[in-house]
Amino acid sequence: MIDTKELKSRYDEIKKNISDRYMNVDLDEIIAIQDERYSIMQETEALRTKRNENAAKMKGKLEQDVRMALIEEGKKIKAELQEKEEKLAELDKTFQEKARTIPNYASPKAPVGKEDKDSLAIKFYGEPTKFSFKAKDHVELGEELDILDFESGAKVSGQKFYYIKNKAVILQMALERYAMDIVLKHGFTPFITPDIAKEEILNGIGFNPRGEESNIYTIEGTGTCLVGTAEITLGGYYSNMILDKKDLPIRMTGLSHCFRREAGGAGQYSKGLYRVHQFSKLEMFIYCLPEESEKAHEEILSIEEEIFQGLEIPYRVVDTATGDLGAPAYRKFDIEAWMPGRGESGEYGEVTSTSNCTDYQARSLNIRYRDDDGKVKFVHMLNGTAVALSRAIVAILENYQNEDGSVSIPKALIPYCGFDRIEKC
RNA sequence: GGAAAGAUGUCCGAGUGGUCGAAGGAGAUGGACUCGAAAUCCAUUGUAGGCUUCUAGCUUACCGAGGGUUCGAAUCCCUCUCUUUCCGCCA
Numbered sequence: 001m002i003d004t005k006e007l008k009s010r011y012d013e014i015k016k017n018i019s020d021r022y023m024n025v026d027l028d029e030i031i032a033i034q035d036e037r038y039s040i041m042q043e044t045e046a047l048r049t050k051r052n053e054n055a056a057k058m059k060g061k062l063e064q065d066v067r068m069a070l071i072e073e074g075k076k077i078k079a080e081l082q083e084k085e086e087k088l089a090e091l092d093k094t095f096q097e098k099a100r101t102i103p104n105y106a107s108p109k110a111p112v113g114k115e116d117k118d119s120l121a122i123k124f125y126g127e128p129t130k131f132s133f134k135a136k137d138h139v140e141l142g143e144e145l146d147i148l149d150f151e152s153g154a155k156v157s158g159q160k161f162y163y164i165k166n167k168a169v170i171l172q173m174a175l176e177r178y179a180m181d182i183v184l185k186h187g188f189t190p191f192i193t194p195d196i197a198k199e200e201i202l203n204g205i206g207f208n209p210r211g212e213e214s215n216i217y218t219i220e221g222t223g224t225c226l227v228g229t230a231e232i233t234l235g236g237y238y239s240n241m242i243l244d245k246k247d248l249p250i251r252m253t254g255l256s257h258c259f260r261r262e263a264g265g266a267g268q269y270s271k272g273l274y275r276v277h278q279f280s281k282l283e284m285f286i287y288c289l290p291e292e293s294e295k296a297h298e299e300i301l302s303i304e305e306e307i308f309q310g311l312e313i314p315y316r317v318v319d320t321a322t323g324d325l326g327a328p329a330y331r332k333f334d335i336e337a338w339m340p341g342r343g344e345s346g347e348y349g350e351v352t353s354t355s356n357c358t359d360y361q362a363r364s365l366n367i368r369y370r371d372d373d374g375k376v377k378f379v380h381m382l383n384g385t386a387v388a389l390s391r392a393i394v395a396i397l398e399n400y401q402n403e404d405g406s407v408s409i410p411k412a413l414i415p416y417c418g419f420d421r422i423e424k425c
Numbered sequence: 426g427g428a429a430a431g432a433u434g435u436c437c438g439a440g441u442g443g444u445c446g447a448a449g450g451a452g453a454u455g456g457a458c459u460c461g462a463a464a465u466c467c468a469u470u471g472u473a474g475g476c477u478u479c480u481a482g483c484u485u486a487c488c489g490a491g492g493g494u495u496c497g498a499a500u501c502c503c504u505c506u507c508u509u510u511c512c513g514c515c516a
Contacts, residue, residue: 005474038475038476041474041475041485042476044485045475045476045484045485046484048484048485048486049484049485051496054496055443055496055497056497058443058496058497059443060443067496070496071496071497072496074496074497076496077496078495078496242435242472376472
């Protein structure tokens with residue numbers, strides 16, 4: 001969340017940010033709740049002071065009637081205090097809930113706009129793959145090659161589930177290891193994280209596990225959820241801790257399953273592996289000093305590019321428009337790989353995403369460091385996809401398809417796969 | 426899953442109802458001593474929040490977490506989490 005002490009001093013800025021992001025947050029209501037909370041808080045504290053003073057008077061030896069009078073007084077204060085404290089707790093809860101909905105300040109460099117098409121393509125790598133034949137999409141390729149099975153996925157688990165079969169299994173493992181090797185080379189510490197996390201962690205990262213539009217599966221009666229990304233488990237790792245400044249930046253990379261409800265996400269642009277309820281992903285995460293976060297963001301992006309350049313897949317980099325930024329993000333870069341089977345005759349489709357969340361998550365999760373001036377300050381937290389296996393497989397199958405329906409393996413993956421081609425068996 | 430013991434400030438560690446934001450020690454910082462250093466001595470040394478007469482003062486909360494008892498809780502009670510040890514079970 002943002003610093004709620006600044007709601008009034010940065011009022012115009014916050015308001016503009018909310019409107020730039022096309023979000024519906026009533027800042028004035030939140031400030032009104034905050035004011036009421038402060039005033040109840042003061043009344044509560046005054047009563048507590050009275051209670052403490054009253055109790056302090058009873059320390060020594062006292063006449064019985066004096067003591068009884070003080071106890072009576074104490075009981076009266078206690079009753080009053082209880083009432084105030086209940087009210088305060090209620091206000092606190094409401095305030096926290098509402099304040100959490102205020103988005104992070106967006107970078108002044110992020111393009112302002114409502115949706116996808118307002119985002120800026122800031123870089124192109126390679127030319128969209130051309131074929132001398134009609135390109136198939138990954139669904140057709142995958143089913144013909146008997147390496148993807150959506151029908152069985154739907155039968156056993158439901159819509160948007162799938163089985164990966166045969167050489168695609170090896171391909172996925174190869175991709176995992178290939179991306180891991182690149183990330184490790186850049187000094188990241190590898191993790192395999194839990195696939196389940198507590199709601200408080202989800203909230204701290206900025207995911208809302210509740211509500212109709214939530215993309216999160218909650219596990220009934222446990223207070224936990226299936227993670228949608230290892231960003232959650234990597235970001236929760238240091239919650240409530242004060243980090244040593246000399247240990248920063250901390251670079252972590254985590255492999256996890258990712259579960260997403262994707263309610264209502266159907267249609268041509270979500271078909272096949274592109275939008276699914278479960279996939280695996282290798283995620284990068286950095287905790288760093290505030291002054292280093294923009295540089296760290298560039299670093300993550302460049303590793304993501306290195307991974308896709310190594311696969312020789314054409315892509316573009318997109319600087320996400322304010323209206324399309326997640327609430328915690330200060331700035332977000334997506335890599336969109338060329339997908340020849342997408343749309344009429346190929347389109348770019350998102351394969352990675354990296355966000356600089358500045359101190360937004362750190363404030364909720366209480367992750368700080370001690371600065372040279374002795375003060376504790378919030379770290380900046382960044383995340384980025386190393387490789388989302390399902391989407392990377394979409395890009396590989398569609399870009400590396402051959403006229404006979406077989407699929408070649410990108411050069412960089414051949415040593416990891418042990419074969420250079422997937423063909424009909 | 427069962428049993429026992431434990432969880433206190435940066436660390437170690439005392440503290441079984443009021444004199445405890447918390448003894449003592451270590452560490453760190455500043456100062457004295459010294460040519461300098463060590464030793465010694467003195468002082469300072471948690472976090473978050475609120476208010477005000479805002480380079481300061483006042484005040485609230487925090488002793489694993491959450492509840493409860495009480496005029497008053499680090500201290501008593503309940504639940505949970507974690508750690509250690511033992512038993513059971515298991516990949």
